[in-house]
Amino acid sequence: MRTRCIVDYGDYESVMGLEVHAHLLTDSKIFCGCSTAFGAEPNSHTCPTCMGLPGALPVLNKKVVDFAIKVGLALHCGISNKSIFARKNYFYPDLPKGYQISQYEEPICTDGYLNIYTDGEKKRIRVNRVHMEEDAGKLVHENTIENSAYSMVDYNRSSTPLLEIVSEPDIATPEEAVTYLKMLRDILLYLEICDGNMEEGSFRCDANISVRKKGSDVLGTRTEMKNLNSFRHVEKSLDYEIERQITLIKKGGQVIQETRFFNADEGVTYSMRGKEEAHDYRYFPEPDLLPIIVDDKWIEEVRKTLPELPMEKMERFMDEYSLPKYDVEILASDKELAHYFEETIKLFPEPKTVSNWIMTELLRELKDGNVSPKDSLLPPAHLAELLTLMKDGTISIKIAKEIFPEIYKTGIAPKKLVEEKGLLQISDESTIMKTINEVIARSPKELADFRAGKEKLLGFFVGQVMKETKGQANPKLLNELLLKRLKGE
Amino acid sequence: MENILDMTITELKGLLRKKEISSVELTAFYLERIKKYDGEILSYLRTTEDYALDMARQADTKIAQGEDAPLLGIPFGMKDILCTKGIETTCASKILKGFIPPYNATVIEKLNQAGYVHLGRLNMDEFAMGSSTENSAFQTTKNPWDVSRIPGGSSGGSAAAVAAGLCVASLGTDTGGSIRQPASLCGVVGMKPTYGRVSRFGLIAFASSLDQIGPLSRNVSDCATILNVIAGYDPLDSTAIPQKTPDYAASLGQDIKGLRIGIPREYSIEGIEPDVKKAMAESISLFEKQGATAVDITLPHTEYAVATYYIICTAEASSNLARYDGVKYGFRQTGKDIIDMYKKTRLKGFGKEVKQRIILGTYVLSSGYYDAYYGKASKVRTLIRRDFDEAFKKCDIVVTPVSPTTAFKTGERTEDPLTMYLSDIFTIPVNLAGLPGLSIPCGFDAGGLPIGLQIIGQPLDEARMLQAAYVFETERKVKKIPDKYSAKT
Numbered sequence: 001m002r003t004r005c006i007v008d009y010g011d012y013e014s015v016m017g018l019e020v021h022a023h024l025l026t027d028s029k030i031f032c033g034c035s036t037a038f039g040a041e042p043n044s045h046t047c048p049t050c051m052g053l054p055g056a057l058p059v060l061n062k063k064v065v066d067f068a069i070k071v072g073l074a075l076h077c078g079i080s081n082k083s084i085f086a087r088k089n090y091f092y093p094d095l096p097k098g099y100q101i102s103q104y105e106e107p108i109c110t111d112g113y114l115n116i117y118t119d120g121e122k123k124r125i126r127v128n129r130v131h132m133e134e135d136a137g138k139l140v141h142e143n144t145i146e147n148s149a150y151s152m153v154d155y156n157r158s159s160t161p162l163l164e165i166v167s168e169p170d171i172a173t174p175e176e177a178v179t180y181l182k183m184l185r186d187i188l189l190y191l192e193i194c195d196g197n198m199e200e201g202s203f204r205c206d207a208n209i210s211v212r213k214k215g216s217d218v219l220g221t222r223t224e225m226k227n228l229n230s231f232r233h234v235e236k237s238l239d240y241e242i243e244r245q246i247t248l249i250k251k252g253g254q255v256i257q258e259t260r261f262f263n264a265d266e267g268v269t270y271s272m273r274g275k276e277e278a279h280d281y282r283y284f285p286e287p288d289l290l291p292i293i294v295d296d297k298w299i300e301e302v303r304k305t306l307p308e309l310p311m312e313k314m315e316r317f318m319d320e321y322s323l324p325k326y327d328v329e330i331l332a333s334d335k336e337l338a339h340y341f342e343e344t345i346k347l348f349p350e351p352k353t354v355s356n357w358i359m360t361e362l363l364r365e366l367k368d369g370n371v372s373p374k375d376s377l378l379p380p381a382h383l384a385e386l387l388t389l390m391k392d393g394t395i396s397i398k399i400a401k402e403i404f405p406e407i408y409k410t411g412i413a414p415k416k417l418v419e420e421k422g423l424l425q426i427s428d429e430s431t432i433m434k435t436i437n438e439v440i441a442r443s444p445k446e447l448a449d450f451r452a453g454k455e456k457l458l459g460f461f462v463g464q465v466m467k468e469t470k471g472q473a474n475p476k477l478l479n480e481l482l483l484k485r486l487k488g489e
Numbered sequence: 490m491e492n493i494l495d496m497t498i499t500e501l502k503g504l505l506r507k508k509e510i511s512s513v514e515l516t517a518f519y520l521e522r523i524k525k526y527d528g529e530i531l532s533y534l535r536t537t538e539d540y541a542l543d544m545a546r547q548a549d550t551k552i553a554q555g556e557d558a559p560l561l562g563i564p565f566g567m568k569d570i571l572c573t574k575g576i577e578t579t580c581a582s583k584i585l586k587g588f589i590p591p592y593n594a595t596v597i598e599k600l601n602q603a604g605y606v607h608l609g610r611l612n613m614d615e616f617a618m619g620s621s622t623e624n625s626a627f628q629t630t631k632n633p634w635d636v637s638r639i640p641g642g643s644s645g646g647s648a649a650a651v652a653a654g655l656c657v658a659s660l661g662t663d664t665g666g667s668i669r670q671p672a673s674l675c676g677v678v679g680m681k682p683t684y685g686r687v688s689r690f691g692l693i694a695f696a697s698s699l700d701q702i703g704p705l706s707r708n709v710s711d712c713a714t715i716l717n718v719i720a721g722y723d724p725l726d727s728t729a730i731p732q733k734t735p736d737y738a739a740s741l742g743q744d745i746k747g748l749r750i751g752i753p754r755e756y757s758i759e760g761i762e763p764d765v766k767k768a769m770a771e772s773i774s775l776f777e778k779q780g781a782t783a784v785d786i787t788l789p790h791t792e793y794a795v796a797t798y799y800i801i802c803t804a805e806a807s808s809n810l811a812r813y814d815g816v817k818y819g820f821r822q823t824g825k826d827i828i829d830m831y832k833k834t835r836l837k838g839f840g841k842e843v844k845q846r847i848i849l850g851t852y853v854l855s856s857g858y859y860d861a862y863y864g865k866a867s868k869v870r871t872l873i874r875r876d877f878d879e880a881f882k883k884c885d886i887v888v889t890p891v892s893p894t895t896a897f898k899t900g901e902r903t904e905d906p907l908t909m910y911l912s913d914i915f916t917i918p919v920n921l922a923g924l925p926g927l928s929i930p931c932g933f934d935a936g937g938l939p940i941g942l943q944i945i946g947q948p949l950d951e952a953r954m955l956q957a958a959y960v961f962e963t964e965r966k967v968k969k970i971p972d973k974y975s976a977k978t
Binding site for chain 1: 594691692727728804808817851856859
């Protein structure tokens with residue numbers, strides 16, 4: 001396996017544009033009423049339309065248009081009042097009609113942008129278009145495609161709805177590409193129109209990449225990278241491809257415009273030249289569907305349903321709660337987590353403390369159990385309660401951290417647990433003093449050493465007292481009292 | 490009893506209601522005639538005798554129970570292009586041999602609701618591509634008026650079966666004249682409704698933006714009765730017009746006083762046979778005698794219609810026929826790999842004319858040629874539509890010949906596709922403009938071959954066209970069935 005290599009770009013710079021295919025979370029397919037549910041018996045979610053039977057016709061699912069408008073608005077695109085579907089013609093067994101219904105000229109959304117943070121700076125990546133299209137079916141093989149005697153086709157996925165989101169070549173580095181993809185994915189998740197799962201292919205990415213001499217305003221010949229099904233693959237394949245192209249040009253060679261396939265195991269890209277390349281898709285307007293007319297009223301109705309988006313939320317959190325960028329990037333990357341945060345600070349208005357606890361204790365537990373913040377057994381009210389107990393000295397930090405897993409897993413209120421287990425912090429001077437005196441009484445040698453100047457023995461006495469009080473002694477008070485007593489004041 | 494071959498559906502239903510004949514008897518009568526005469530005419534690809542008699546029995550039961558439906562117990566022939574659940578539907582192509590649709594076309598659903606009886610599948614040019622029914626993969630249908638001649642096409646089987654009295658009526662489809670031209674050459678009534686008036690769901694597509702289903706019958710009354718059943722909005726066809734349909738049959742019998750009849754200047758072309766010209770002139774004066782006025786109109790872009798049509802229809806066909814790839818249904822010729830299988834299947838499965846048109850359509854959509862061909866054709870199509878819009882400011886209907894000539898000899902033009910294409914000059918503009926067109930018999934040439942008159946109407950103005958046709962038919966009694974086949978048995 002090839003390890004990542006940071007290329008010396010020398011006089012060169014790289015230019016990238018990304019095409020993202022997002023599977024939409026509609027209940028039914030884009031052109032028929034069949035279910036989009038995943039994992040059903042092969043070919044059980046099919047009908048004459050999505051099987052491409054002779055004479056069957058497509059009828060547009062309006063929900064897909066709603067979703068496309070949503071994404072368009074979130075990406076600051078213009079929404080076309082009239083857009084059209086087109087047929088993209090090619091032969092493949094998973095494509096039952098011999099053409100894919102897509103949009104070509106006149107897509108529904110055009111000319112938008114998405115802001116990302118790169119090296120602490122805000123950068124605008126322009127979005128060329130967002131368009132609607134149908135997915136193809138799936139070839140299934142008994143073993144691998146190479147050693148199967150035949151292929152089987154499952155058309156359950158055929159005609160499930162996709163949005164294609166195409167960026168302009170505004171992306172300069174593989175890191176930026178990943179940042180852009182993460183931000184785009186966060187937006188789709190915020191809009192609740194895509195589950196964002198890259199491994200299962202519901203959020204797929206193809207990358208166009210070229211290199212050129214620094215300062216040039218002419219784009220070099222690009223290659224198109226396919227099969228990038230994780231953020232890591234995107235970064236690795238782009239790194240590899242930039243190095244390959246620069247090395248090639250430096251040697252006096254020329255980049256060929258082609259599609260390349262990323263092999264994740266080897267960490268290299270391969271040319272897919274040949275049958276894939278000669279495609280002329282012969283696009284023409286789909287005669288079975290009328291133009292999609294979206295009036296301003298429709299657009300405004302959709303606009304009303306838009307939530308606060310990740311970038312706006314990040315900026316507001318920094319502004320309103322004075323949180324560092326690192327914190328807000330984590331909190332705002334997930335709408336549910338951001339909501340959890342805001343619910344908690346309503347009850348415990350110390351944003352940074354809440355943020356720290358969410359980013360460490362809570363996120364660790366959520367990730368371990370693969371649980372969404374909204375399904376957490378520990379509601380914001382419990383976290384606030386825990387932090388309040390800590391703040392007013394009822395329990396120590398140590399106890400708070402210790403009991404966190406239990407209150408997370410059981411859903412029991414922190415106060416109740418603390419009481420039941422007798423974990424209340426001891427803040428009574430005489431009780432603490434009594435233990436201090438006991439410890440000192442049985443440690444004459446340590447006392448003498450301390451008084452002779454070995455001040456680091458303070459730790460020893462703190463430890464002993466804590467041990468006796470099972471960690472419940474108020475640490476601040478204990479320190480004060482112990483010092484006084486040791487110094488014989 | 491009067492010859493039941495001369496009766497309208499309304500009259501036949503009277504006999505059925507009065508139990509003077511049963512639907513089973515009527516169905517058996519037609520099945521007998523098919524056995525007796527169709528060996529010569531070859532209009533049916535297959536009869537569905539058991540299915541027909543079963544439907545007839547069900548109709549008789551309903552009649553006995555006093556139920557009524559618009560076509561209850563009436564035997565029909567069906568162009569083999571309309572998907573019928575459980576009945577082999579081939580489009581007269583080897584590639585669909587054995588294909589049994591699991592669903593009904595919307596028109597078939599509507600005919601079922603109306604109580605019709607399905608006698609069998611009628612021959613046609615393969616995938617409706619042709620004007621003579623010589624392009625069927627299975628048999629060449631003969632013209633009942635002269636069996637050495639073609640019946641027209643592509644709905645040649647539908648027209649010949651009606652003309653020879655082998656069904657009460659039939660359905661055909663019309664992309665560039667495929668109902669009107671065979672109706673004209675076989676001396677029957679045929680109508681192509683406004684594009685979108687009748688649902689195309691389940692019609693095996695040739696050219697989606699031009700195809701339309703319509704009736705062929707021996708009289709205008711039946712045409713109106715059938716149109717009443719099949720017309721109307723269908724949520725399964727996005728191009729179906731969401732408007733209520735009038736009662737076409739009820740509106741028959743009104744006079745045509747003051748009706749303005751447009752006679753297009755550009756349709757006086759060379760190559761119109763003198764007998765056709767003469768029949769036209771007589772027809773116009775008949776209309777005038779009934780109180781109509783003839784108006785000179787101009788359709789300036791007529792000369793581009795045939796070229797425009799052959800670009801648009803072949804482009805759409807090349808895409809529509811891509812689904813016949815041997816993967817899912819119909820004919821498959823195995824190959825050494827998938828590409829080889831595609832090639833062999835399509836090479837052997839499609840006939841010459843179909844392949845010719847797929848190649849032409851593929852060419853005109855190809856990158857680099859699109860603007861010059863498909864793009865320009867789409868613009869000319871708009872101009873042709875505007876010609877009619879302008880013309881209809883001066884007239885209510887347009888009257889033209891259907892075909893410049895009467896039926897030609899079988900085999901006479903198979904080697905000369907251009908002449909064959911040009912013979913559709915009067916019907917093609919109607920499809921390009923999406924207008925309704927009707928063919929009605931207006932006489933015979935010196936050789937005793939039928940001549941058809943075309944009435945072109947404004948969008949959704951079928952009722953007025955049928956009224957004019959009904960007046961014409963009442964005034965000009967034309968023999969509908971050749972003597973040879975007009976025996977009462």
